[in-house]
Amino acid sequence: MPAPLPPLAVSLGDPAGVGPELLAEAWHRRQAGDLPWFVVGGAGLLRAAAETRGFDLPLAPIGAPEEATDAFADALPVLGDLDGAYRPGAPDRDGARLALASLDQAASLAAGGRAAGVMTGPIAKSRLAEIGFNHPGQTEFVAGACGVAAADAVMMLAGPTLRTVPLTVHIALAAVPGALSADLIVRRARIVARALVRDFGLARPRLAIAALNPHAGEDGRMGGEEAAIIAPAIARLQAEGLAVSGPHPADALFAPRARETYDVALCMYHDQALIPLKALDFDAGVNVTLGLPTIRTSPDHGTAFAIAGKRLADAGATMAALRMAADCARRRAAA
């Protein structure tokens, strides 16, 4: 019999955002059979955040991740002494430092195998940048903690109806055509295909590759990247035996019948991947990092400072991110 899985590590996110209240709510709505999880720090502000949602949150201070497994049923396990004041909607540097320390420890525990994976709460990059955080985002930070090159940590957005991967992310639209290459597409597609087998239990994942130009360029009349870059990448992937199709006109790719023909859509730029995901799966989208030696998920929304502490934020994406991390960790452990 295999050893039981360790719990999931969870980072607070920015304490002035919706992260703490959504973690409190997610524990409050836990179900039998959930893989236990613990938060790194923030006992006082988690309790205060729960009060804004209208319930008392029992907390279980723990000194090591393993203690969370037994504690989780009756109280939210909190690891360590990190804490701060709860000032929803009013981000400051103390909060940014707390968010970064929580992220750092949670990622390290997952990278080191003390946690089965890490679910990261939402941060404000511009706030963290003020205190010296120089990663493009949490994805790259967690990759670094795992010793994986940022280029090999692949962001996937997953909701109940759709999975998408943006092949370029936080760059200007004008820079997208120049950032694409057949090598990039091939490298990322391999990582995606492997992860969908190992972590998502798909025997033969079907990858649909989106075109860059309208109508897939219409035979070169509206852009040449399909013929020069995307089609050759698809041919190489197919030659490796992967189930890859495209380049597909992006506007048709997310219509209901088209969505039934693939397991994940690889997109050429941020909004091509995020527009359909948020249109269709807004309150349940999960950001998952593929290609890491551990599991990392995150709710696909920001800090939402404007509604923090106002009982307005929906916990659906946080709960979905916790569930997805647990499901992936269990599949990997069982393989």
Next chain:
Amino acid sequence: MPAPLPPLAVSLGDPAGVGPELLAEAWHRRQAGDLPWFVVGGAGLLRAAAETRGFDLPLAPIGAPEEATDAFADALPVLGDLDGAYRPGAPDRDGARLALASLDQAASLAAGGRAAGVMTGPIAKSRLAEIGFNHPGQTEFVAGACGVAAADAVMMLAGPTLRTVPLTVHIALAAVPGALSADLIVRRARIVARALVRDFGLARPRLAIAALNPHAGEDGRMGGEEAAIIAPAIARLQAEGLAVSGPHPADALFAPRARETYDVALCMYHDQALIPLKALDFDAGVNVTLGLPTIRTSPDHGTAFAIAGKRLADAGATMAALRMAADCARRRAAA
């Protein structure tokens, strides 16, 4: 009492595509109170197309648009002698010539006021190009028939849950940033706002303007078009008293709650407008041309040669396009 509205003119579309069968089906499913419409040509192939859908189609040959009003209840009115062989899935030059002649006459009847508007069936641009059609699409052709500059005929996609306007359309993605200007946005936004008042009955239409770059450029860190082009255009439009907001990060703009905050989203490029529309409203999307002296609509799908004649094509978008043309024509006539 105002004179009764004339009927709508309808063009066949490519006879080898799904156009004829969807027109037959749309007449078959007509309802009391529908504004009557007539097809320009194609009696024989409309009858043959109806047979593939499993019903007999009664036809009423007419010599003038006005005759359609009385004939419509009992038979599909067909104007003129244009006709051809019904060979679904097998497009040829004869079919392209027929499609163009039908479009030309239908557009002229609407432009001249003999029809209350025109609903155009789907054509294959590459097929029409072979016989000398040199317009980017039907939108520009109909604009020309009306004596309107192509730049002032604005394409809007409208479905039950969303309206979007692509400010650039059939150009490579790499060419999009260079094609945008504050003047372009202002000029098109004014046309959109006027049309939503006059043709769609909105007292004060709310226009949401999408950003070009991810996260609306994040204060210039990922592209400068928001500050240089889009925000100044919005300021000019607001100064004119229009209800205009933005630039909005495009990925969040089509999520359910965001959709409630505007009546139309103005988008910077083709797929930004078409991805959410087709994801959300695939079988009911209507392409409507704003800024013309007549009404023009079209179902938001292509010829679909692969499924023509196979009883697979959904008539929802064709019926929605006919209904929208009728509604717009009635509002304009009542104003």
